[in-house]
Amino acid sequence: MTDAQRPSGGLGEATIGEFAESLRGELVRPGDSGYDEARSIWNGAHDRRPALIARCHGVADVRRTVEFARSEGLPLAVRGGGHSIPGFSTVDDGIVLDLSPMRGIRVDPGRRTVTAQAGCLWSDVDAETQAFGLAVTGGLISTTGIGGFTLGGGIGHLVRRCGLTCDNLVGADVVTADGRYLRADADENPELLWALRGGGGNFGAVTSFDFRLHEVGPTVFAGLVFYHGEDAAQVLRGFREATAKAPDELSMVVNLTTAPPVPFLPEQVHGRPIAVVLGMWSGRAEDGDAATRPFRELAPVVTDLFGRMPYTGMQSMLDPLYPRGMSNYFRSAFLPDLDEAAAGTILAGYARVPNAVSEVHVHHLGGQMARMPADATAFAVRDQDYLLNVVARSAGGNDFPAVVEWARTITDGFGPGSASYVNFTGEAAEDRVRASYPKDTYERLVAVKDQYDPTNLFRLNQNIRPSR
Incomplete structure (x- = not known):
């Protein structure tokens, strides 16, 4: 037996063999031919070596894996789509509970x-629900898994019309730290459902999600419009003015980035700073041109790619720009306003962008998201009009530490007390977690943690620590 095949953490061959035999799915170990593929995740910044990877094929496998991790004292990472920015989808010398084989979907139109x-990934859910002209707020990248995205909140192109993804979570099936299989909905374990709606993966392994759907598509009016980077200040000012009058059907984002060498952009702007406004009008497609026009006239236009398209087309439009394997780090801050001071901090950071693949995003919020009572879900930051997301990336990884520091510097410019979005937080830091929830919300989450995971088995997340 090679060193790569030796069991980690003192686990004996008989123990591992018994566990493998109990699974309907596959148990992958170091030394197996598929180990390197099974351990890889979307974010190339995290290269970890789990002792075991349990590729679960059903709830029974999930329960057995949770029980095994608890009984053997192994760190447990829960993986759905594997897009976790801080790398929570994997772990060194522990066990990965891999839910990716569980991709069943049933729509009730x-x-x-x-x-x-x-x-399931968002591409899976969008494909099935759009067959009936229905949708729920999903990720801006369709290869994102539904699990972590939902549990952390869920901000996408339908957030103003339909609310956060977690606002539309009406039920969930959960395996808790003691191996129980529970239903969480309005009638059974309602406090657990409340916590799952924004409190992250702290309370168990969710095996299935029930979402409320809305009439959307199949055709929407959406796309991108490009402006010269030197006009970024004018674009941000105009964006603020236009969003003040935007109806709920319109969700828009500013992206301050570097122009890629693509055929729909003039060669003279390739590799130069560029400001992009992207978004979706989800009302009647024939009204989309007029509704989006204020955002497409903010400054002299380089290229306007807005038009009618399938909803699924807009949902997957950005996928090629976020390939698997790049090093990624996000930092975020909620902003009550995009005034001159806020814009100045953003522009100063953009002026120092460290490479061509790092970006600064400003999402317009409000709408239905803001109308949900703050105590209705664990996602309680409802009164902020914008979300800043600093996307720090590196293709090779050598410059990654400097890229990470660049992102931190921008968000730190808004003060240590500024609230952040847990899904767009690149490290596991208790102060950042606490800043993501009002004090009363955080204390309520601790009480739910005490009830369902008092030993903190589910700690590879933006962790809510139990009180004891």
């Missing part, structure tokens, strides 16, 4: 609901 297993 009469009730306008969808039940999706935890391994």
Whole structure:
């Protein structure tokens, strides 16, 4: 037996063999031919070597894996789509509970609901729900898994019209730290459902999600419009003015980035700073041109790519720009306003952008998201009009430490007390977690943690520590 095949953490061959035999799915170990593929995740910044990877094929596998991790004292990472920015989808010398094989979906068009297993990606859910002209707020990148995205909140192109993804979570099936299989909905374990709606993966392994759906598409009016980078200040000022009058059907984002060498942009702007406004009008497609026009006339236009397209086309439009394997780090801050001071901090950071693949995003919020009572879900930051997301990336990784520091410097410019979005937080830091929730919300989350995971088995997340 080679060193790569030796069991980690003192686990004996008989113990591992018994566990493997108990699974319907596959148990992958170091030395197995598929180990390197099974351990890889989307974010190339995290290269870890789990002792075991349990590729679960159903709830029984999930329960057995949770029980095994608890009984053997192994660190447990829960993986759905594997897009975790801080690398929570994997772990050194522990066990990965891999939900990716569980991708069943059932749409009930009469009730306008969808039940999706935890391994589903947003591309899976969008494809099935759009067959009935229905949708729920999903990720801006369609290869993102539904699990972590939902549990952390869920901000996408439908956030102003339909609310956060977690606002539309009406039920969930959960395996808790003691191996129980629980239902969380309005009637059973309602406090657990409350915590799952924004409190992250702290309370158990969710195996299935039930979402409320809305009539959307199949055709929307959406796209991108490009402005010269030197006009970024004018674009931000105009964006603020236009968003003040935007109806709920319109969700827009500013992206301050570097022009890629693509055929739809003039060669003279390739590799130069560029300001992009992207978004979606999800109302009647024929009204989209007029509704988006204020955002497409903010400064002299380089290229305007807005038009009618399939909803699924807009949802997957950015996928090629976020390939698997790049090193990624996000930092975020909620902003009450995009005034001159806020814009100045953003522009100063953009002027120092360290490479061509790092970006600064400003998402317009409000709408239905803001109308949900702050105590209705664990996602309680409802009164902020914008979300700043600093996307720090590196293709090779050599410059990654400097890229990370650049992102931190920008968000730190808004003060240590500024609230952050847990899904766009690149490190596991208790102060950042606490800043993501008001004090009363955080204390309520601790109480739920005490009830369902008092030993903190589910700690590879933006962790809510139990009180004891």
